[in-house]
Amino acid sequence: xxxxxxxxxxxxxxxxxNRRWLLAYLRAATGDAALSEDLVQEVFVIAxxxxxxxxxxxPFGAWLRGIARNLVRRAAEDRSRRPTLISTDAAWEVLxxxxxxxxxxxxxxxYEAARQSAxxxxxxxLTNKARALIEGRYRRGLSLPRLAGECGxxxxxxxxxxxxxxxxxxxxxxxxxxxxxxxx
Amino acid sequence: MSPHDFEELLLRYLHGEAAPxxxxxxxxxxxxxPDGYARLLELSDEEGFLREGLQAMPAVVRKSRPTIRALxxxxxxxxxxxxxxxxxxxAGLCVALLVLSRQDGPTTDQGxxxxxxPLPPPVEELPPPVRVDETPVDPQPRxxxxxxxVDEPPVIPPAAPESTPExxxxxxxxxxxxxxxxxxxxxxxxxxxxxxxxxDGEGCVIIEGxxxxxxxxxxxxxxxxxxxxxxSSAVIVFTDxxxxxxxADTEITQIVDVDSGREQGKRLFMARGSxxxxxxxxxxxxxxxxxxxxxxxxxxxxxxxxxxxxxxxxLEVVAGKVRLTRRDGKSVEVIGGHxxxxxxxxxxxxxxxxxxxxxxxxxxxxxxxxxxxxxxxxPVRLSLSRERASExxxxxxxxxxxxKEWTDDWVYxxxxxxxxxxxxxxxxxxxxxxxxxHAQWTVQLKDRDGNTWYLCGGALAGERxxxxxxxxxxxxxxFHQNHRATDRAFEPTQVKELIVSFSCxxxxxxxxxxxxxxxxxx
Numbered sequence: 001x002x003x004x005x006x007x008x009x010x011x012x013x014x015x016x017x018n019r020r021w022l023l024a025y026l027r028a029a030t031g032d033a034a035l036s037e038d039l040v041q042e043v044f045v046i047a048x049x050x051x052x053x054x055x056x057x058x059p060f061g062a063w064l065r066g067i068a069r070n071l072v073r074r075a076a077e078d079r080s081r082r083p084t085l086i087s088t089d090a091a092w093e094v095l096x097x098x099x100x101x102x103x104x105x106x107x108x109x110x111y112e113a114a115r116q117s118a119x120x121x122x123x124x125x126l127t128n129k130a131r132a133l134i135e136g137r138y139r140r141g142l143s144l145p146r147l148a149g150e151c152g153x154x155x156x157x158x159x160x161x162x163x164x165x166x167x168x169x170x171x172x173x174x175x176x177x178x179x180x181x182x183x184x
Numbered sequence: 185m186s187p188h189d190f191e192e193l194l195l196r197y198l199h200g201e202a203a204p205x206x207x208x209x210x211x212x213x214x215x216x217x218p219d220g221y222a223r224l225l226e227l228s229d230e231e232g233f234l235r236e237g238l239q240a241m242p243a244v245v246r247k248s249r250p251t252i253r254a255l256x257x258x259x260x261x262x263x264x265x266x267x268x269x270x271x272x273x274x275a276g277l278c279v280a281l282l283v284l285s286r287q288d289g290p291t292t293d294q295g296x297x298x299x300x301x302p303l304p305p306p307v308e309e310l311p312p313p314v315r316v317d318e319t320p321v322d323p324q325p326r327x328x329x330x331x332x333x334v335d336e337p338p339v340i341p342p343a344a345p346e347s348t349p350e351x352x353x354x355x356x357x358x359x360x361x362x363x364x365x366x367x368x369x370x371x372x373x374x375x376x377x378x379x380x381x382x383x384d385g386e387g388c389v390i391i392e393g394x395x396x397x398x399x400x401x402x403x404x405x406x407x408x409x410x411x412x413x414x415x416s417s418a419v420i421v422f423t424d425x426x427x428x429x430x431x432a433d434t435e436i437t438q439i440v441d442v443d444s445g446r447e448q449g450k451r452l453f454m455a456r457g458s459x460x461x462x463x464x465x466x467x468x469x470x471x472x473x474x475x476x477x478x479x480x481x482x483x484x485x486x487x488x489x490x491x492x493x494x495x496x497x498x499l500e501v502v503a504g505k506v507r508l509t510r511r512d513g514k515s516v517e518v519i520g521g522h523x524x525x526x527x528x529x530x531x532x533x534x535x536x537x538x539x540x541x542x543x544x545x546x547x548x549x550x551x552x553x554x555x556x557x558x559x560x561x562x563p564v565r566l567s568l569s570r571e572r573a574s575e576x577x578x579x580x581x582x583x584x585x586x587x588k589e590w591t592d593d594w595v596y597x598x599x600x601x602x603x604x605x606x607x608x609x610x611x612x613x614x615x616x617x618x619x620x621x622h623a624q625w626t627v628q629l630k631d632r633d634g635n636t637w638y639l640c641g642g643a644l645a646g647e648r649x650x651x652x653x654x655x656x657x658x659x660x661x662x663f664h665q666n667h668r669a670t671d672r673a674f675e676p677t678q679v680k681e682l683i684v685s686f687s688c689x690x691x692x693x694x695x696x697x698x699x700x701x702x703x704x705x706x
Contacts, residue, residue: 024229028221031197031207033231034401083204085197091221097221104231119237138238139634146202163192170230184687 015044021106025099028074029086039075043068061103068072080168114177122172130165137162185213194224227502237635302608318352376403377450378422384600384602387430389481390437411435412457417600422450424464426472427632429602431458451475460602462677479526489604496527500604508532564595569694579615579696586690594626594685601629603658603676603693603700609637610656610682611699617692619644627656630681637674644686644693651696 026036026043046067047054065127068151069092072152076084086095104172123131136150148158185193193210196202202210214220380387380402387398390409404410404420412418412430420428420436430436434457441450449470455477463472463483472483475489476497481490489500499508500523508527509515518524520535526532565583584595610627626641639656656675684695 020232021229023232024225027232028196028225031202032196032200033235083207085207085214085224086221086553090218091214094221096219096223101222102225115233116237118238119234120241121583123241131681134234135238135634138234141235143199157193163188163195166195166234168233 017106018061018065018103019044020066021061021099021102022068024102025065025095025132026068026072027067027183029084030075031084039068039071042071046071059100061100062096065099069096072098109176115173118173118176118178119169121176122169124174126165126169129161130168133162133165134169137166160175185209189225191223194220194227195231197224198228225641269676274523311573336700346422375406375443376423377406378404378420380404380410381427383412383416383418383423385432387411387416387418388413390435406441407438409435409439409453410439412506422464426450426458426462427465428452428461431460433457434459447471447473449473454490454492456492456494458489460489463488476526478528480507482507482509496525496530498525499523549623566597571694579694580698581694582686582691584686584691594687595691596683597695598686599682599698600684601679601700603629603679605676607658607676607700609658609701612654612656612684613650613651613696614654615694615696616644616648617694619648619686619691619693624687625654626683626685627654628683629679630683631675632679632680633678636683637679644691655701 022043023036023040023121024040027033030036030039043064047064054060072084072086076087086092123134126134133147133151136147137144142150144159144162145155147162148155151158153161190213191205193202197207197210202567214224237373286503334429380389380398380400382400383398388395388409388411389398389402390662391403391405392407395411398410398418401622410418410420410430412432412434414432416432418430420430426437435455436459437454437455438452439450442448449466451473452603453475461472461483466472466483474481474483476490476492478492478495478497479672481488481497481499488506491498497508499506499518501518506518507515508518510526510532511528514533516524516532522534524532555646564585567581567583569579569581578599582597610629612627614625617667623644624641628637629637629639631637639658640654658674682698686693
């Protein structure tokens, strides 16, 4: 981690570093992008309120995940919500292990900037159709049926084309994400 | 299930698009193969990154590249525009940071946002509108219950609910009389009629006289209102796609929907401030009415700007036709390119826009100062300075540190901007203190669909340490030439943001006198 969370736990940088992997963790747990956005905020508010309970030396990310897990379980009690994939202790355990790895990736200095930079270059390399689909889905937040409606194509066709475009884009971003390590 | 199908299903799950039976299949597959959880998390991370990354990335104008609509037109010969009713989700960390900063003490933010600004939120469908039957609407204000003190700033309560101040006591009626909307519906049962697409700065939602902090993505129910504080703005999007942008210190006390009688349609009770509206054509027999203390503007589908102060209501119609009715019953029809002022005294008449109004985006100590920057690889600092500014005012200084990476990324500086149909150009003055030899600048506009429109650009070096005036015309031959190959038509009224970009580091430059220049009217 770039800085000791106890020294300046609530700097924007620390929150931002943890926000991204935490958002992915919550979205994987809930399958609900909007809910996970809300829960991330709630995690940080609760963590701030309980900051005195955090023990120095313990993994900060694991502490945040504990708060997040409780919030997801509470949200799952609302039976009107759609079922999620993470409902058993075993599933949570596996997801937590994976999230710890993801957290490590996000803590690398310059990681987000390098990814963003790669994304910009890779979007330019997409074909016209692929770029239109990607922008419709991610920039404008369109659902598959609506995307299909705007393109005048079938939902199935758009789903496959979008899947391929996304795979090409992500692959390109991964290949082009270079992190320049600061000399120690 | 093939690996391809598995991944596709995981993505559908992450978007909330998987059917229950598909979820059951996915669950059993993950139970058998827990490695799938790692992939689920990875995809989840990628989805968030793509969404935020693409939304944060200013779109580069790409000639001859089609948008989705263009693809559709080519295939179908033209599709009608889909009904857009947008709401936004909670904007990242803003609320948390707001809560934390308020608990930690006063902030030193002067309105200049620095790196890592909150990203534009995604769009989602609004719930269908539910109208209130036979909502009584008083043609005259009720003397005993003026809801909105006309000349008091909106009370923006702190985040903590327990410390939320009670609404101000009603003030005695005075001239002009405040807007008095009909009794509000109970908030618990208020049907969603609109959503706050964005809240920039401080805003609140008015529910039964109570003022709760507003947040992006929040739905607005019938009977509720919205207010913005100083240096703030908010965009309300209605279920029919109508978009209303509230400028600083503006208050909509209540929104109602009348579904019976002669005058059917939505009514916005506006107490004060300024707003622009892009009203979607209303269904037959229905209208969209802005009710102010001095009269009402009945809209059938148009783009307009309304400003309410203590003495008058000013209406500018950019396109379409609006009937403005004064409280004494006199009315006038205002067509595109014209304006009218409803006041107690004076003639109520439709007049062409006056010549050359200018909007200065850089002002001292005022709310229009909403600059932000995005430049992932380079450390950027925005500040206000009197050292390099005209007429003793302040200018916006941009400092970019030396590059830490090999990338050639640009530094983007943004400011919210709305344009009218008669606006002709953007005028900026630029002072370059230090820059790299081959550095360049551009001026672009971003519209509500996320399209970016290049206006002009050039080299930065060569004219260091002196002011240069940049006139970025909206309708120059170059502009049309640049965009002729695209499938879209430029709509000034759809513009929402100005983007000034620099391709250099290190850089020290200042912007001053950023103005919107309008055409003189006959």
